[in-house]
């Protein structure tokens with residue numbers, strides 16, 4: 150009976166092609182041992198080449214190495230090719246500052262991709278089942294996921310030139326146990342599955358029994374919801390991709406620029422998904438600390454009346470709004486510098502979450518103006534537009550009251566600005582590329598000092614101000 154259920158599920162979702170090579174992720178636990186055994190029984194009929202891949206995460210010393218030997222032995226008995234490895238995940242955790250589960254997963258998937266490549270396999274079969282699906286969907290809901298995230302574990306998805314397939318999503322944990330009993334299969338027990346210190350285990354022990362008492366077929370229901378949501382998501386993603394394509398004006402491996410008005414003409418649900426598509430494209434793999442809140446922040450940045458602004462996302466991804474354009478950039482393009490931001494007059498540009506540079510035309514210079522956080526010049530000595538950028542190699546400026554030019558590098562050294570701050574320091578330049586002002590540090594020869602002024606000309610002055618918004622106020 151269970152054979153039929155899985156077979157129908159495989160057929161319905163076209164999970165396996167006859168004659169293909171399948172890598173099976175086997176931990177040695179009941180689910181993956183049952184899956185490996187199940188595929189093995191159909192091996193000849195479906196002409197499958199099977200490879201079992203096992204990772205010893207080195208979490209439990211000798212015990213976890215014994216899991217590896219157990220899977221190896223199981224494979225030898227069934228004459229299944231075995232690929233196993235021991236990876237020092239505790240060390241990986243220290244280096245990459247990850248949680249044990251995330252680190253183990255990353256190491257495992259790296260190993261899977263090596264094995265897939267070695268055997269030119271078409272599939273990676275994993276033993277997630279229906280109860281895993283319920284737990285995952287509930288956990289995601291509680292965490293505040295939406296869209297594809299809420300749809301839980303996909304039945305199949307692309308991975309490293311192959312497809313990850315999960316033929317057991319149609320079974321419950323109890324049904325797998327029945328399968329294990331029926332074939333007298335032995336397996337290993339991971340003691341961490343019994344502890345209540347993992348969120349998943351708490352859902353498994355406290356929430357699932359209640360749901361099953363309400364509806365014994367709850368796992369099947371959740372699986373159906375998951376599949377329906379996936380279908381909807383696929384459609385919405387396609388629409389979002391089409392919409393975004395119209396808005397995007399520049400796309401490189403590390404940078405995407407789009408027109409804000411085009412983007413805002415999309416329905417909000419496509420805007421969200423559009424941003425997700427761009428992030429997925431730039432990040433390659435989405436960092437675990439990127440959350441819905443980041444997308445919300447980006448959407449509200451696009452909505453605000455401020456013409457400019459900047460957001461810092463995980464892994465050095467920078468979002469810059471500058472008038473009608475929004476840029477998302479990662480990696481080399483953002484490592485040291487932020488992009489030139491155009492400062493319109495009047496206008497204001499946010500260079501960090503709480504620091505802006507504001508520009509306005511004034512007829513009279515306020516008598517109280519003094520200090521390092523403002524700059525004034527007459528409109529006829531500079532060229533528009535004004536830009537704010539970070540330093541470039543070889544940058545020089547002519548300081549007020551000085552003959553000749555001075556290197557920005559030397560100014561930073563003289564002012565004892567730490568190296569890491571120098572690459573982020575705002576540099577205000579005019580349309581000719583002349584450096585007008587290093588906010589809080591130095592003013593250029595273009596600075597108009599009213600004490601030196603003899604005439605009473607009715608000039609229009611450009612006033613630039615460095616503004617620090619105190620969030621606590």
Ligand SMILES: Nc1ncnc2c1ncn2[C@@H]1O[C@H](COP(=O)(O)OP(=O)(O)OP(=O)(O)O)[C@@H](O)[C@H]1O
Pocket residue numbers: 173174175176177178179180181182202203204205206257274275276277342
């Ligand atoms: N150490 C491992 N080596 C290889 N594959 C693994 C390993 N751990 C998990 N997998 C694969 O990933 C799937 C999901 O892992 P998860 O940790 O959620 O389940 P599990 O409780 O380990 O399942 P199982 O009962 O198979 O042990 C497993 O069913 C298995 O296919």
